[in-house]
Amino acid sequence: EAQVTQNPRYLITVTGKKLTVTCSQNMNHEYMSWYRQDPGLGLRQIYYSMNVEVTDKGDVPEGYKVSRKEKRNFPLILESPSPNQTSLYFCASSPQGFSNQPQHFGDGTRLSIL
Amino acid sequence: AQKITQTQPGMFVQEKEAVTLDCTYDTSDQSYGLFWYKQPSSGEMIFLIYQGSYDEQNATEGRYSLNFQKARKSANLVISASQLGDSAMYFCAMREPNTGFQKLVFGTGTRLLVSP
DSSP states (O other): OOOEEEEOSEEEEOTTOOEEEEEEESSOOSEEEEEEEETTTEEEEEEEEEETTEEEEOSOOTTOEEOOSSSSBOOEEESSOOGGGOEEEEEEEESSOOTTOOOEEOOOEEEEEO | OOSEEOOOSEEEEETTOOEEEOOEEOOSOSSOEEEEEEEOTTOOOEEEEEEETTOSSOOEETTEEEEEETTTTEEEEEEOSOOGGGOEEEEEEEEOGGGTTOOOEEOOOEEEEEEO
């Protein structure tokens, strides 16, 4: 089954404790992206990757890191999480960016930073 | 300026009725793509329908159709014969060349509640 898999689905942690949210897709997509969703703001892009070893900042990259060492994986790293990073996070993938390609989303990761 | 505007924070509709969810967008490009996603209370994002800027026909997918008015820059989602399972958040989004088509720009969403 074609899917984007995120882990963990839920995480409660404390300020400053490094964490990684994993994302993996099995559709051989070149493009992958991370979004965060906050009430009243919709989804905002954090980082994206057009292919292996190619990443770039989205609209809200501060406090996050990413890497793309393999085509299928695109982990999101919070080196020193803070409470304002409490949010619902989505990983998405699609074939290389043409206007008609919908992005396929993972089921989301709900992070709470205390 | 907002790229995608969804002016209806919430909508109510009775089962079996049709409902229109509004979306207007802002772009200076000629080539772009418009998408609608559904987010049920379980949280996942489900792709519903796509409309290309050069498509002459309005997109349809089962009970979903898109009322695309290019001159007005609007791409309203029409759900016919609403069902209880349609209760969810609905997001309009755009993919455009000035970002290299590299991201979806989302609106703030409309929460739809379908009542029996």
